[in-house]
Amino acid sequence: MSSIEVIKNRFESYDTMYNHDSRVHTFANWPFQEGCNCTPDKMADAGLVHCPADNEPDVVCCFFCLLELEGWVPDDDPWHEHIKRSPTCAFLLLKKEFTELTVSELFHLEKERVKAFIxxxxxxKMAEFRDGLDKAQKSIQSKLHPD
Known part of the structure; x- marks a missing residue:
């Protein structure tokens, strides 16, 4: 899983990813180019952007809900994998093409993208806080009940 700083940087740069071609261009070094279900075009159709890490060459992220997926195999269906793990992603629930949206619909969609980021x-942050509490609790217990 990416750090909060990485998620923040992605969110700030992904506002241009409403455009399908922009998403496709991120898959230049994608390991599955043709003859499979998870081609760059199909990945982009599902709102996904290729964001590889040094030891994870097949990591993708939804530009909208920021869901990260990895471990792709040629038979994986990007749309199915995305909606299975993020059934409320507003991008996946769109009933029309991005170019057909009104200004009002676009503003509403962007509001939903901001909500997903928050x-x-x-x-x-809550997970980090809980981890800190667990460590503090163990430290206090070890001081109260030394072995």
Whole structure:
């Protein structure tokens, strides 16, 4: 899982990823180019952007809900994998093409993207806080009950 700083940087740069071609261009070094279900075009159709790490060459992230997926195999269906793990992603629930959206619909969609970002970062912060509490509790217990 990426750090909060990485998620923040992605969120800030992904506002251009509403464009399908922009998403496709991120898959230049994608290991599955043709003859499979997870081609760059199909990945982009599902709102995914290729964001590889040094030891994880097949990591993708939804530009909208910021869901990260990895461990792709040629038979994986990007749309199915995305909606299975993020059924409320507003991008996946769109009923029309991005170019057909009204300004009002676009603003609403962008509001949903911001909400997804806040939810993701808040969840990560809460996990960090809980981990800190667990460590503090163990430290206090070890001092109260030394072996």
């Amino acid at each position: 939810k993701k970062v808040s969840s990560m």
